[in-house]
Amino acid sequence: MNKKVSLKDIAKAVGVSTALVSYVLNNKEKEARVGKQIAEVIRKKAAELNYQPNQIAKSLKSGKSFTIGLIVADISNPFFANIARTIEDEAKKNNYTVIFGSSDENAEKSQDLMDVLIKRQVDGFIIAPTEHTEAQINYLNASNIPFVLIDRYFPEIKTNYVITDNFKAAYQATSHLINNGYKRIAMIAYKSNLIHMQERIKGYTMAIKDHKVKSVKPLLFEVAYDHAELEIQKQIESLINGGQTIDALFFATNTLSIYGLKFLNNKRLKIPDDVAIVCFDEGDAFDFFYCPLTYVKQPLIEVARQAVKILVNQISHPKQDETQVLLDSDLIIRESSRKTK
Amino acid sequence: MNKKVSLKDIAKAVGVSTALVSYVLNNKEKEARVGKQIAEVIRKKAAELNYQPNQIAKSLKSGKSFTIGLIVADISNPFFANIARTIEDEAKKNNYTVIFGSSDENAEKSQDLMDVLIKRQVDGFIIAPTEHTEAQINYLNASNIPFVLIDRYFPEIKTNYVITDNFKAAYQATSHLINNGYKRIAMIAYKSNLIHMQERIKGYTMAIKDHKVKSVKPLLFEVAYDHAELEIQKQIESLINGGQTIDALFFATNTLSIYGLKFLNNKRLKIPDDVAIVCFDEGDAFDFFYCPLTYVKQPLIEVARQAVKILVNQISHPKQDETQVLLDSDLIIRESSRKTK
DNA sequence: ATATAATGTTTAAACGATTAAGTTAAAATT
DNA sequence: AATTTTAACTTAATCGTTTAAACATTATAT
Structure with a gap:
């Protein structure tokens, strides 16, 4: 690679010290009382050489990298890809750049990622935390590294977070099915202690308990993240073969929905006649x-x-109290859960 | 933020120079003939203080950031999100981290992104280039900054690239429709001079010309990236209303497919009976x-x-010749294009 | 005329790490 | 005993920037 243009190169070309060049290019002419003519010359030379300040050197000096580390389960999951895109845009507005990594819901990978990003001196993190990463979160807290959790959080750890009301959403979704006349409503969720999943499960369970329709009992199936597709197939298969008839299915995430719906198609089950469906999250599909x-x-x-x-606020004002945001979701009602006759 | 642990801190704690600590922690004890005992002490202290080397300082010294800049049209598009995920994994295997940015098919945004990433001293770029960014690519070439183009490239500029054979794929897809008996096959593509789009269009057009079925004529509709959904609706609407009957539609990208299919659904057109469909790219949908x-x-x-x-190869061996890779796509044939009776 | 202030510029240290070169003391060789 | 070799460590420069402090000039005030 061609040697890049540095302050020194400009300084040499113009015949001044690097300090002067720095002052001018950072618009600190007034404070530093730089001469008008020379400032112009410096500016011209910088443009002519297409000078691009070395952000790494700046960061080293300032102790700020203007970088945000984003850790999600999987950047190729549309749910996280969409979040990533908005984070990118918002970060840019604040002059931050985003470095991302996928944890695959794996605590060890999450730890590796965190280490890599800390070494790269990110100014803060946005994390969708994985199971068993409490220690990692505690470490961030102890080190006073700013961070915000999204999608999930740990109730026993005091942190910033932005999540949606999963209990409410699941309760609402399940109630909707019940109110539409469905009686044997199953839920397919991930086997996970993470709060977002637990809340969705609770919402589902509670809704079923609250509506004192005798015939409606919770039917919960939990599948492992790493073999979700296969386990879903098995669960649904056994549901069908086992004579355990269900009339509605509630999927706890978009990925689960996709796996499940594919299999239902395979099995020629018609929606909503054979089984009604409610999903969590979106998908073009x-x-x-x-x-x-x-x-x-x-x-x-x-x-x-x-x-x-x-996060940006926390980075610039480190002594702030934790901010916790709980957002509401919308239930978009369509054909797959229409009223039974 | 707590002050981070530096080499100096360890050196002070152990009572040696930073040089010694650096040698030990970089496993250069032999070359530097560091004492066995003291090496152990240093290692222990480093672990105890949970020392994480400052990558920024390393980068400044070494002139290598071990960072790859990824520029795509939109990270939230599954096509690019999937690519991003694989790039992330492969980069990690080579100790690289990925910084990404979305250009929105906008040359100016692309330029801004490139500048930001160059300032951050990325060691190289992977870029899905946007229209009118020839100058940017030429600049990279002139500056000897390693980069690889993906998805698209500029035929008139000598670069590394990895693309798929879009002509072949489109030709194959169109021929498939023709062979299955479809006679009025329309294509919906982006209005773009980018090679990938042009090749897809050429493939379509050529296939139609080659199959000397008189009744089959090219019917090409091009929509702008920024108002794709609306324009597709208009085009399809006018196709239907204008009495111009078509019996098959070939969508040039996943996004176009989704917009188009949604609208066809709206209009109650049945696939494949009213119109057959072939799409480019995947989608869970x-x-x-x-x-x-x-x-x-x-x-x-x-x-x-x-x-x-x-890219990694190019970074470590800068004088290499350009590498150009052309990959084949598969046509996955399913119901939406089944034989007409 | 001389002290003081204002202006314009340079010097040098610092950020955290690396590493060639230098130093010192002990061990080996003559 | 004098010299050389080896081992174990330190010094100091460097990467590109920032910025307080120092240093010259020239201008203004007394």
């Missing part, structure tokens, strides 16, 4: 599944916006 | 549209892998 799908629409953009806002 | 969709499956993972491989 949901709009034009043969039967438009009812789903919980989380305010992704708002989550991302608030997270960046809180 | 394509698996379980009421009528499983025929689509061109690009080897995304391979594109990303090769791109990282070429």
Whole structure:
């Protein structure tokens, strides 16, 4: 690579010290009382050489990298990809750049990522934390490294977070099914102690308990993240074969929905006649599944916006109290959960 | 933020010079003939203080940031999100971190992104270049900054690139429709001079010309990136109302497919009976549209892998010749383009 | 005329790490 | 005993920037 143009090169070309060049290019002419003519000459030379300040050197000096570390489960998951995009845009507005990494819901990978990003001196983190990463979060707290959790959080740890009301959303979704006449409503969720999943499960369970329709009992199936597709197939298969008839299915995430719906298609089950469906999260697919799908629409953009806002604020005012934001989701009702006759 | 632990801190705590600490922690004890005992002490202290080397300082010294800049049109587009994920994984294997940015197919944003990333001293770029960014690419070439183009490239500029054979894929897709008996095949593409789009259009046009079925004429509709959804609706609307009957539609990208299919659904057009469909790229949706969709499956993972491989190689051996990779796509044939009776 | 102030510029230290070169003391060789 | 070698460590320069402090001039005030 060609040697890049540095302050020194400009200084030499113009015949002044690097200090002067620095002052001028940082618009500190007044404070530093730089001469008008020479400032112009410096500016011209900088433009002529297409000088691009070395952000790394700046960061070293200032102790600020203007970088945000983003850790999500999987950047290729549309849910996180969408959040990432908004975070990118909002970060840019504040002159921050985003470095991202996918944890795959794996605590060890999450730790590795955190280390890499800390070494790179990110000014703060936005994290969708994985199970068993409490220690990592505690470490950030202890080190006073600013961070904001999204999507999930740890109730026992005091942190910033921006999440949606998962209990409420799941309760609402389940109630909607019940009110529409469905009696055997199953839920497919991830096997996870993470709060967002637990809250969704609680919302589902509570809704079923609250509506004192005798025939409606919770039917919860939990699948492992790493073999979700296979386990879903098995669960649904056994549901069908086992004579355990269900009339509605509530999927706890977009990925689960996709796996499940694919398999239901395979099995020639018709929605909503054979089984009604409600999904969590969006997917382009949901709009034009043969039967438009009812789903919980989380305010992704708002989550991302608030997270960046809180983080940037925290970075510039470190002594702030923790900010916790709970956002509401919308239940988008469509054909897949229509009233039984 | 708590002051971070530096080499100096360890040196002071142990009572040696920073040089010694650096040698030990970089496993250069032999070359530097560091004492066995003291090396142990240093290592222990480093672990005890949870020392994380400051990558920024390293980068400044070494002139290498071990960072790859990734510029795509939109990270929230599944096509790019998937590529991004593979790039992330492959980069990590080579100790690189990825900084990303979305250009929104806008040359100015692309330029801004490039500047930001250059200031951050990325060691190289992976770019899905936007229209009118020839100057930016030329600049990279002139500055000897390593980079690899993906998805698109500029035929008149000598660069590394990894792309798929868009002409072939489109030709194949169109021929498939013709062979299955469709006679009025329209294509919806982006209004763009970018090679990937032009090749897809050429493939379509050529296939139609080659198959000397008189009744088959090219019917090409080009929509602007910024108002794609609306324009597609208008185009399809006018196709329907204008009495210009079509019996098949070929969408040039996943996003176009989604917009188009949504609208076809709205208009109650049945696939494939009213109109057959072939799409470019994947989407979860394509698996379980009421009528499983025929689509061109690009080897995304391979594109990303090769791109990282070429880039990393180029970074370490700058004088290399340009590498150009052309990959084949698969046409996944399903119900949406089945034979007419 | 001389002290003081204002103006314009340079010097040098610092950020945290690396590393060639220098120093010192002990061990080996003559 | 004098010299050389080896081992174990330190010094100091460097990467590109920032910025307080120092240093010259020239202008203004007394």
